[in-house]
Amino acid sequence: MTEARTTGTARVKRGLAEMLRGGVIMDVVDATQAKIAEDAGACAVMALERVPSDIRRDGGIARMSDPEMIDGIQAAVTIPVMAKCRIGHFAEAQVLQSMGVDYIDESEVLSPADEAYHVDKWAFTTPFVCGATNLGEALRRISEGACMIRSKGEAGTGNIIEAVRHLRSILGDIRAITQAAPEELFGWAKELRAPLDLVQEIAVLGELPVPMFCAGGIATPADASLVMQLGAQAVFVGSGIFKSDDPAPRAKAIVEATTHYQDADIIRKVSTGLGDAMRGESNPQIRFEERGW
Amino acid sequence: MRCAAKVTRRFVSKNVVGRITIGVLSLQGAFREHVEAFAALGCATTLVKLPEQLANVDAIVLPGGESTTQEKLLDSSGLREPLVAAINAGLPTLATCAGLILLAASVLDGRADQRPLAVLDIDIRRNGYGRQNDSFEAPLTIDEIGAAAFPGVFIRAPKIERTGSVVVMATHDGVPVLVRDGPVWGATFHPELARDNRIHEKFLMQCS
Numbered sequence: 001m002t003e004a005r006t007t008g009t010a011r012v013k014r015g016l017a018e019m020l021r022g023g024v025i026m027d028v029v030d031a032t033q034a035k036i037a038e039d040a041g042a043c044a045v046m047a048l049e050r051v052p053s054d055i056r057r058d059g060g061i062a063r064m065s066d067p068e069m070i071d072g073i074q075a076a077v078t079i080p081v082m083a084k085c086r087i088g089h090f091a092e093a094q095v096l097q098s099m100g101v102d103y104i105d106e107s108e109v110l111s112p113a114d115e116a117y118h119v120d121k122w123a124f125t126t127p128f129v130c131g132a133t134n135l136g137e138a139l140r141r142i143s144e145g146a147c148m149i150r151s152k153g154e155a156g157t158g159n160i161i162e163a164v165r166h167l168r169s170i171l172g173d174i175r176a177i178t179q180a181a182p183e184e185l186f187g188w189a190k191e192l193r194a195p196l197d198l199v200q201e202i203a204v205l206g207e208l209p210v211p212m213f214c215a216g217g218i219a220t221p222a223d224a225s226l227v228m229q230l231g232a233q234a235v236f237v238g239s240g241i242f243k244s245d246d247p248a249p250r251a252k253a254i255v256e257a258t259t260h261y262q263d264a265d266i267i268r269k270v271s272t273g274l275g276d277a278m279r280g281e282s283n284p285q286i287r288f289e290e291r292g293w
Numbered sequence: 294m295r296c297a298a299k300v301t302r303r304f305v306s307k308n309v310v311g312r313i314t315i316g317v318l319s320l321q322g323a324f325r326e327h328v329e330a331f332a333a334l335g336c337a338t339t340l341v342k343l344p345e346q347l348a349n350v351d352a353i354v355l356p357g358g359e360s361t362t363q364e365k366l367l368d369s370s371g372l373r374e375p376l377v378a379a380i381n382a383g384l385p386t387l388a389t390c391a392g393l394i395l396l397a398a399s400v401l402d403g404r405a406d407q408r409p410l411a412v413l414d415i416d417i418r419r420n421g422y423g424r425q426n427d428s429f430e431a432p433l434t435i436d437e438i439g440a441a442a443f444p445g446v447f448i449r450a451p452k453i454e455r456t457g458s459v460v461v462m463a464t465h466d467g468v469p470v471l472v473r474d475g476p477v478w479g480a481t482f483h484p485e486l487a488r489d490n491r492i493h494e495k496f497l498m499q500c501s
Contacts, residue, residue: 003466016448020322
């Protein structure tokens, strides 16, 4: 007996993002790190060849990871595995889909492949997450089929300031749009360079139609608490864990801080005795956030 | 459809709504959608992240999310023991997807250290239908909530491999997807994403 099933619907694609809310998605470069992340309570891992701070340091062209390395991570953990493709590089995305990764991140951290177009994400069964620095960018990505938005921040710096700027920009504009008169929404759509129907939708919803997470610069439990209190629904932590002194306890602490983000007593407790956070970079030469259009 | 829902809502509200508060475990995952579903039925909810927040609830919802993450947070928050005690003492419980994995007697294809609460007599296989590309929607027949098909949303869903002393309320492809043991209900799919509150409504009716 086989009953009817429909795969790849917007509901199941956005649904997985909804399941990740309140969780921490951790960048990992091999199976060992993936196990540490899962042990710490990560709700998903992002498989990539080098964490953003190393991409920043090494320079060169950053591409999709070797499928063998992603395979190894898929075999090592039971939680969802995400992987990155370059902006506009739909062939890399096709490979990631054929590998059965659970989410594809069309990421500005890798070197962009197309200076005009992002991937047509509607064409895929595998859901996509994309970065955004402002509401217009977020809505353009959603119109292309992104099922999750992450504020970009500035990956690999360990500096939270860009993440805060992007979150405040996106959420502030959403708050303003919910107060706008119907005829003002045409002006918002023009100003944001975003589809009118999405602007009208968020005027009603008061939030993006897909989950919004935060990435880029989170290095401490208090950072996670900060962005959650600002309105992020989950956090991505890249270099912040595996470039710190002692990754495992820091990973666990950030997981607990993300759950109990409003409870300063718990944040204090989990922040105590973690050793040094990643050193960080206050004036980065390369600005990943400027990639994407 | 809409009319029928209104009639049932009045019935529910007369008996239950306004008198009870549903606790929604909110350590990680899609707890918000459960809050919205109960709010649409006119029922109060409260988020549960710490043991003391469990004290005054009349029912508990264990939402979807990542079961390994939720399980670790159950331990670090100190919720595990009080939650098991409350469920064993008869607290009405609605568990979906990852939440149902937490309730199971044993978990297949899980982490070696996965230690479910073992309050529902089923064995369950994590990601039993495959990875995200295999996530699917399928209409479900659930006699207890009426003739109209219920939209089943299965996301990296677990598969029930053995049912002991539970009642099977719905199946897909011959496999149980909705089960109950008295006041404890478990679904491998996500009624909270279905935009159809009939399962929440039916669950409420036994929470008096």
